[in-house]
Amino acid sequence: MAQSELLVHAREATGKGAARSARREGKIPGVVYGKGMDACAVSVDPKDLEKAISTEGGWNTLITLKGDGPFADKVVILKDLVVDPIKGFPQHADFHALDVKRKIYTMVPVHTVGKSQGEKEGGSLQVIRHELEVYCLPSQIPASIDVDVSALNIGDVVHIDDLELPEGVEVPHEVNFTVVTCTGRKPEEEEGEEEQEQEVITEE
Numbered sequence: 001m002a003q004s005e006l007l008v009h010a011r012e013a014t015g016k017g018a019a020r021s022a023r024r025e026g027k028i029p030g031v032v033y034g035k036g037m038d039a040c041a042v043s044v045d046p047k048d049l050e051k052a053i054s055t056e057g058g059w060n061t062l063i064t065l066k067g068d069g070p071f072a073d074k075v076v077i078l079k080d081l082v083v084d085p086i087k088g089f090p091q092h093a094d095f096h097a098l099d100v101k102r103k104i105y106t107m108v109p110v111h112t113v114g115k116s117q118g119e120k121e122g123g124s125l126q127v128i129r130h131e132l133e134v135y136c137l138p139s140q141i142p143a144s145i146d147v148d149v150s151a152l153n154i155g156d157v158v159h160i161d162d163l164e165l166p167e168g169v170e171v172p173h174e175v176n177f178t179v180v181t182c183t184g185r186k187p188e189e190e191e192g193e194e195e196q197e198q199e200v201i202t203e204e
Contacts, residue, residue, distance in 0.1 A: 001139050002057030003064070006048055008032070010069035011041040019092065028090045032071040034097025040071045046090055053078055056143040060106055065095070075100055075138065098138045105172075107131045108142055114150030116182050123154040123184030132160075132171050132179070140168040152182040 011018055011029065018041070019029040027043040055061045059078045065071045080094040098104060109131050116125050132145050145165070147158055158180040160173055 001141050002055035002061045002143065004052040004055060004061055005064045005066055006044065006052040008042040008044045008065050008067045008069075008071065010067065010071075011043050023089070023091070028093050030093035030095060032065065032074065032076060032095045032097055034074070034076070035099065037070065037074075037097060040069055042067075042069070042071060042095075044093060049078075049090070049093065057141065058109075058143075060108065060141045060143070062098070062100075062138055062141075063095070071095075071097070077106070077138070100138050103135055103137050105133055105135050106141060108134050109144045110179060111144040111146050112180060113146050113148045116149040116152035116156075118152050118154040118156065118182035118184060121154060121184070123182050125149060125152070126181050126183055127179070128181060129160075129177070129179045134165075134169050135172055136169045140166065142166045142169060145171075147180055149180060149182070152180070154182055154184045157181045 008030070011022065022029040022043040026046070028046050028049060030042050030044055031039050032042055033039040052063050053059060053061050061077065063076050063078070065074050065076060074097045076095040076097050078093065079096040082091040083089070084091055110127060110129055112125065112127060116123070119125055134141065145163065147163065149158070152158070157178050159176045160171055160179055161176045163179065165171060
């Protein structure tokens with residue numbers, strides 16, 4: 001599992017005014033929260049945060065917080081990041097403190113591996129679920145759920161029950177839903193249509 005460290009600073013003042021003040025100083029206001037601890041108002045340098053999550057784990061990177069405060073040495077993941085839609089500057093960050101010995105739910109991206117046989121025959125690969133909710137220990141969160149599609153033909157479907165998940169990782173589900181499918185016309189179907197067209201032309 002990807003890990004990094006992040007220096008954060010405690011914010012004594014809270015509320016919108018304090019958050020705006022932090023932004024004027026070029027910092028991202030945020031909060032650290034989790035089971036068994038009081039929520040802590042913090043601020044962080046945007047470049048430091050970007051570096052902390054610039055790993056294969058992305059937002060699921062296990063971040064050890066550094067600094068002076070009750071959050072020191074807490075292991076967290078970035079739970080939410082509000083970004084100004086116009087200026088593009090982060091407005092607020094939420095960090096969820098974890099108990100590394102307890103399993104958690106989190107979203108992990110789906111990554112297809114290889115090129116399907118169906119695509120080679122003119123079909124199209126469609127990823128139905130771009131993310132999957134997994135349940136595992138923080139240390140076992142995978143960077144992605146890899147799906148080998150190289151053997152897929154047109155019309156084939158990969159369901160959640162077909163996936164080989166990493167050790168210790170579960171995807172809770174009640175329905176055997178579709179994750180990836182290969183769509184398009186099979187070569188024999190196209191040949192059949194061409195033959196029908198030729199028969200029509202001949203009759204005319």
